[in-house]
Amino acid sequence: MSTELAKAVVDGVLTGGVYALMAAGLTLIFGVMEIINIAQGILVVLGAYLSYVLQTHLGLDPFLGLFITVPVMFFVGVGIEWGFVRRLKQQNRTALSILVTFAVAIVIEGILTQFFSGDLRSLHAWYVDRSLHLLGFYLPYIYLLGFALAVAGLAALQVFLYRTRTGYSIRASMQNRAGAQLVGIDINRVSAITFGIGAAVTAAGGMVFGATTTFNPNSGYDLISRLLVIVVLGGLGSIGGALIAAVVALVIEDVTAVLWSPVWASTMFFAVLIVVLIVRPNGLFGRQAARAQ
C-alpha cells in the first residue's frame, strides 16, 4: 500500500503540472481582464488538434510542433479578444464574459466537429509509451516532460511579467485597470496580449493533454470545470497559485482513489476546496496576494 500511495503522490504531482499548464492562461486572463474565459477548455482541445494535424500531416513531433502551435494560438487568442471580449461593456463585464466565451467555445467546438468529426484521437510519440525506471517507479516520459514544460513555461511567464516592459504593463493593469490607463498604458493592447498569452499557453497544455489522453471536440467541457476549480483554489489571477493548486488537487484525488475509492476522489477534493475558501476566501494565493507578489 505504501508503494501505491507513493506512486499516487508522484502521479498527482506530475499530472498536476500538466493541469497547471492548462489553467495558467485562465487565471492570467482573469487577473488582467476580470473575465472568466469559459472557452479555455476548448482552447486546450484546439491546441491538441493543432498538434495532431501537424503530427499526422507533416510528421512533426508534438514538442517541436509547439514552435508553430504556440504562435498560432496566440493569434487565435488575440482574435477572440478583439472580436468578442473587447466589445463587452464595463458594466457586468465579468458576468457577460461567461456567456460570450461560452458562445465562443460552442463555435470552436462546432468547427472542430465539422473538420474532425466526433471520433476520439490522441497524439503518439516515443515518449508517450516509454517510462523512466527510477527508485522502483516507472515514470512515464510524457508526464516528466509535461511537468518540465509546465515549470519552464510558467517560469518564463513569470519572468515575462516581472522583467519586461509589456509585463509591467500587464501587472499594472492587474493592480488597477483605470490607474494603468491614466498613466498611459494602452489597455486594449495589454488585454489583447494577455488573452493571446492565455491562449498560447493552452497550446502547450493541449499538446500534453492530447498525448496523455484521448480527445474529441466535446472534451473541453470536462476540462473547463476542473480548470475553474484549480484557479479558484489557487486564487484567481495567481499563476504560481495555479501550479500549486493543480498539484494539490491531483494529489488529493489520486491519494483518495488509492486509499478509498475513485468515486470519492472528486468529493474529497471539493471538501478541501470548501475548507480552504472558508479560511482564505480568495484562494491560496488570491487576488490581493497575487497582486502583492
Next chain:
Amino acid sequence: MATAGALSLSLALTACSSSTKSTGTKSGPIKIGISLSLTGDFSADGKAFQQGYQLWANAINASGGLLGRQVTLDIVNDASSPVQVATNYQKLISVDHADLTFGPFSTLLTKAASQVVARYGYAFVEGAGGGPSVFTSGLHNVYDVSLPVANNLVSSAKWLAAMPAATRPKTAAYATEDDPFTAPQLDAARAVLEAAGVKTVYNKVYPPETTDYGPIAAGMISAKADVVLVGTLLPDVTAFIKQFVQQKYNPKAFIATAGPDQGAQFIKNVGANHTQGIMVPNEWYPTVTTPGNAELIAAYLKAYGGTAQDVSSDVPEGYAVGEVTAQAVKAIGSLDQTKLNAELHSGTFTSVQGPVQFDATGQNIKAFAYAFQWQNGALVPYQPDAGQLLVPAPPATTAILYPKPVW
C-alpha cells in the same frame, strides 16, 4: 399550448377507450409502430437500427409479406428522449393503430417505452434494451432478442475459469465505469471467476466523469493480477492500455467490455503494436454463419454500399426483432396480442444473431457472446465449446492467444 393540451387529452381519452388487445385491421398492410432516435445522443445507433428494420421489411415483403399482407414501418423520431419515446408509442398505438410494435434504441428508452406499450397489452419485441433494469420492471410483454448486457463477458470469464489448473489465472483485477452498461458485465464475470477460485485482488468502480485514470491503473498494476477485466468505453480503455504499456505491466489476459471493438479508432488511439491479444465481447460479426446473415449482409451492401465490416451491430439487432416477431406471428396465424405474447414466452426462434428463447422476464437465454481477440491488426472471433473453452468461430482458424503477448 392549447393544441398540445388538446392532443394530450385526446391521447388519454383514446388510451382509456381503446382495447387492450388490439389486433389491427384484417386487410391491407400490417403497420408496425416504431420510435427511433433519429436525432440526439443515440442518433447514430438509431439510424443503424432503422436500416436493420427496413432491410427486414424489404425481405419479408419480397417473400410475400406476413400472413399474406405487406408490412409498412411507421417510424417516428424520439430525439433520444425518454419522455418523447413514451409519447411516441402512445400515439403509435392509440392514434396510428399500429398492428405491432418494435422497440427503440437503448435500455434507457426501452424502459420508458415498455411501460406505455404494456398498458395496451402489446408484445414489445426489441433488440437494444438489454440492461438489467428492463427485465426487473415486472413487465411480461418485453422481449429482447439480443444478448442480455450483463452476460457479455460471461463467455470470456467461463473460458478463464475452465482452463486447466496449471494455466488458469490465480488472480484477477476489475475496474469499471459506474455505468449501467459496463458495471453489470463486470459483476457477472467476477461471480464466474470467484466461483472458480480466481481471487479478486482489485475491484474498483469509478465515476463516468473521471479524466485521470492514473490511480485506477496504478491500483491494478500494484495488485499484479494475472488477468484484467475492465468495464470501459474507448477513452478509458485507451488510458488503461497506455498506463500499462508505460508501466510495463503485462497481464495474461486483458478483456474490456467495449473500446477494442471500435476497429480503426481503437488502433489509432492505442497504436497497432499495442492491440495484440486484447479481447472484447460481441454477440455478432459480419461473417457469422447464422441463418440469414449472409442474405442480410448482401442486402445491406446493395442498399447502402460500403463493406461488410462497415455494418453496425445495430443492424442485425433490428433485423432480428423483425425475424422473431414474424416467426411468432406465423406460428399463431394472427396479430392477436394475447396469443402473440404467449407464443413469444413459449416458442423458440432463429435469427441472424443466433437462436432466441425468452425466459419469464423476456431475456434471451439462448444468446451468448463471442469473444473477439485482436490478432495482427484484426479482430478474430472465438466461441465457447462444450467445455466452455474458446475455440475459433468460422471463418477464424487460429488458436486464441493466452497469455497475451507482451506490449
